[in-house]
Amino acid sequence: MVGKLIIVAAVVFALIVLAGGLWFAFDSSARIRRFARSTDLIPGRPGRAPKEWATSDTREAILHRRIRYAIATVHENPAVHADDVVGRARERLDEAVFALDDRLIAAAAAADDKELTRVGYAVDNLESLAGKLIYATPDDAASAVDASIAFLEDPRKPVEPDADESD
Secondary structure: OHHHHHHHHHHHHHHHHHHHHHHHHHHHHHHHHHHHHOOEEEOOEEOOOOHHHHOOOOHHHHHHHHHHHHHHHHHHOOHHHHOHHHHHHHHHHHHHHHHHHHHHHHHHHHOOHHHHHHHHHHHHHHHHHHHHHOOOOHHHHHHHHHHHHHHHHOOOOOOOOOOOOOO
C-alpha cells in the first residue's frame, strides 16, 4: 500500500513539474512574440523606426532589432533595478539608445554606409554590456553603463579596457 502511494505521489509530482514547465515555455514564448511584434525600442516605450523593420532583413532593420534585444537584455538584469545609482545610469542609457536608434534611422534614410558601420560598432558594445553587469558592484555597473553611453554617443572614441582585460 505504501509503495503504491509513493508511486502515485511521484506521478502527481512529475505531472505538476511538467505542467509548470509547459506553462513557463508557453508564457515565455508569448512574451517574446509580443515584444517582437511591438514597436517598443525599450520595453514599454515605442521607438520611431519604421514598422516594417520588425521583419525586414535589411542592414538597418537588423541593427534596429539588435538594439531592441540588447537593451531588453540589460533591462532584464536585476542589478539595474536594485540600486538607485545604477537605475539612474540605466535611464541615461535608455535615452542614449533612443539617440542611437534615431542616428540609425537618419543613416538609413541618407544611405550613409559609414554611419551605419559606426552604429554597428555601437550595437556590438551595447550587446556586450549585459554581460558586464551580471556580477558588477553597483559602482562598477554604473561605470560600465556610463562607458557604454559614451561609446554609443561616439563609437569612434576609444573604450578603456576593463581592469581584468589589461593583465
